[in-house]
Amino acid sequence: MSTTCFPSPGWTITDWQAAYRSGRLQARDVLTALVAAHAKGAADTAWISRLDAARSDALLTDLDARLAAVDGDLSRLPLYGIPFAAKDNIDVAGWPTTAACPEFAYQPATDATVVARLRAAGALVVGKTNLDQFATGLVGTRSPHGAVPCAFDSRYVSGGSSSGSASVVARGLVPFALGTDTAGSGRVPASFNNIVGLKPTRGWLSSHGVVPACRTVDCVSVFALTVEDALLVADIAGGYDAADAYSRPALAAAAAAAAPIRLAVPDTLEFFGDARAEAAFRAAMARWQELGAEIVPIDFAPFSELAALLYQGPWVAERFAAAEILLASRPEAVHPVVRGILEGAVRYSAADAFKAEYRRAELARTIQDALAGFDALLVPTAPTHYTIAAVEADPVALNSRLGIYTNFTNLADLAALALPAALRDDGLPAGISLIGLAWCDHALARLGARWQAGLALPLGATGRPLPAERLPLPPAAPATIRLAVVGAHLSGMPLNPQLTSRGATLAERCRTAPDYRLYALADTVPAKPGLARTEAGGGAAIEVELWDVPIAGFATFVAEVPPPLGIGTLTLEDGRQVKGFICEPWALAGARDITAYGGWRAFLAGTATAAPAASLAA
Template structure:
């Protein structure tokens, strides 16, 4: 087990402001990048990475970026480092989805990664994940388990566990994950950082291995909203080679903007659940008071359509979509599949095509319900997670408690919404709480602006 540290929210050592201040003082960008690479290598046994880029390759890429900058090229991410979830392709590195027997050898990197490297960022490694991106807790992976960056007794959140921890532990400046039902927000909540889940199709998913082509997107983990929004601005945009890319992606505002009104929606209190976690409930109330202090009016709305949409993600014929990617895998390599991952994929075989179409139709109806419910509000505000479990608690009841983690995240993608999760006041065991600011597709700048205001009011 890692040495336990006192839970405290802190910006990563290699965050944007730190690196840029050092560069302004004359620091060598190559040295900054290598320092991050060495920290990551020192943590190689902590279950955060599935693979690290060789140090000499990191140095070569950092030197090439520095040379481009000296030649006059504008590189906004010079001196910054990042890591990516191991379901995003990186040319020359295996993509394993945390199941080595299915390792792929991509010849081309995901478009989002190529854009970041073109902006001067240097990739440090690939992050661990709940196997096949099928969990929200971070324990559905081979040993050693990735542990919470603030308190190693607790789960890191999943499925983008390593991506969240790498940022919270200060090993990289930012990271990329994937998000089907909350995997870009739950690890952020568990580790006291920001998780930005863009509008579906705003960021090209070309080069990602899907859990759901209907619902997947590439989220960003960073120390604060400004950093996450900056990265979104660099990787967003229409990609004609990605059939899921939005044609209006280039017109969507990604930078934080003021809210169009002071009205915020929250769930009806009698419909909310915190699963016995009084500290989480109290933290949610305190976070809402912070919003009131900022001048916002909070109005309760019916949560039932959002809860129903959330159930569709993992309790309907939508789970059959996973078989597109993994049917042959779970047949040929059954013994290599984590039992909880297998339990999340295999039920898809029990649904009919008729049920799949019925589910898709219902998903469209619920998307319209969200549009109507949220039309008069700047955003919908919910706790990102209702509670957080220790690793031992999660392992004792992995299916039920995993689903608990998605109580307030599952509905976002099937309803075609965007979201930003930002850390709030302390909750259970001193770990931070988190609020998610959620709005309609294309309102990415609005939710970023709200989350930024909330985070800066701390």
């Protein structure tokens, strides 16, 4: 292998692909170098199992067979020869799975579904990584293999439970790694190590072959140096899996809003006295505003209540179930902090579980309604950053604090993307997260890529700058018809489910050309507006949302549109023409002209205190 092309810390997937396709890099040389490095390397608590010669030979045999099957066409193996690591609660055939508990270890016969899909794309598993035992913790200290330190300052925690996966990516030992995320385990370690953590919509990445923490809310997550890399890996690893009872078919991927970006933020922010963390987040909010985003405070109380349910409610019984046999036969084998948490399951009855589930559903609906109309909820990924010594002195309370902006996400069926935000003046990273409705993963990635592109931050702890050439984000919403909606079908409005139930996704918020008038129609339930183009002047640009509706569902959607409304062609402010709602002229004679409000949402907000919603069109 040419010494001029030896992989260096901070290589992205694009770098690996270019080196292989140019012929300047060979997989055999890469694995030989990795085996040698692992064999003579110093102790590293990020790893539980590392590549050896026997596993390397097996990987090469498998990789050669895959390359032969595609006639040597590397474009058909997008991850050809690229090394990655898997958290040690994710099965990899030929490697033991331990969940950071040696007494629990077993030898899986097959790969977890996500691992199998990555290997089918040519990727090479080169190690299993450390974690908070049984994925119970947000700190990375609850392991018999030792605490995993922050890649920037060894006195501080790495975050958990996916501590090892985040560490090896941050140091550039691999370009990506798999973690899991139940309460924030795929995001807090990303924040503490200056990397990207993609927490997908539940059910997108299969959990088949993963030791469960809370099986009903677990996600496999992806750590990478760039947003583009994280999304590529998720797109390859994701997809419906009949072997996973909680897998579900993905809806069409949405594109992020072009302009204006609308971000919700908590109306109350808690940093536990960490002035540097607070300053970093407020600087991030200011930067989003410089990017043209509208920042809107919303009531955070439902989010906080739901976050508390995860550990203060009966979901701890799900964690108990994963280690129940070991706890009964050899309780001393379980880390004492983890054991104390799991044994708390005995406090809850089946009735408690149902009552908590009812409250979860109520809070999730409240949260989803609150986020409708926003591109994302913007939060600090973690409120502060603790030393290992501080966490070991107070392991439960400090761990709980780290989850106040993450614990609610899976319980509310949301997607999330953790992003680097700053390096504080004490040298520690600070991160932010974008959290959105289910299946907005691609939309979050587009926002996240835009954010990361403007940062002057190194990749992880490698010191390497963000490269100019990166993987393109995939196009959104193929095989769809773009439809402009103006009233009751807007995000959060009563008829929006007619779109979302068909897999439609929000593509953009914009305005019509300035020659339309908007009317509140009389006697419509739910209340609806009518949009009409004026030829005599005196119109205005009206706010609309553009939705990508799958072609397969468009005809049945149109069939549900009642008179006097119909689907025609609208002209947008920038001259584009799209399909959209129009109104028959006869219905406008007795309607109220509300053009001056500039849109239906503004009209409802302006009149909500004056009349019930059902009578607003009168």
